[in-house]
Amino acid sequence: MGAKPKSVGIRELKARLSRYLRLVREGGVLVVTDRGKPLGRLVPLTRDPLEALKGLAQAGVVRWSGRKPRPRKPVARAKGLCVADLLLEDRE
Template sequence: MENFTATERVGIRDLKAHLSRHLKRVQAGAQIVVTDRGRSIATIAPIERGPDLAWTRRLVAEGRARWEGGKPAGPRRPVEITPKATVSSAVLEDRR
């Protein structure tokens, strides 16, 4: 695949007719300015890569973490919070 870096101008009709081709160019690094009757109305650009998570894969490889391929399930039991006092009793205590 070619590596495009220049900004290209594309009309709406051409974008609709050749969307796959234009998206491949964006994927290769091009930035496309979409025009409507010669006036710029939008920009299509490659997204920035997310954070590098190599450190998480390294923890799994070292056996220091475990991942079974899904989303984290969270705690097995919901955590119950039992306040020692109510908010109203704390306000009354502060007023004394």
């Protein structure tokens, strides 16, 4: 899906932030590390969320049929009480 992400430590990132943001702006992916352990990732924003979803599907991270999601049924229902009442009851 592209080149291997570049890794950078926190100290280096702070010292040369503009340089690394330029790299991300140009489409690069940057893995931020803390003492050699991955901490986070800086990736360019996509303008179209649909394109991001297609990219995730191509990478095998998600499966998507391309159709609009169907509404889901509620997992649980409380008969006769609203959520606020249930929370108050639980706190007692």
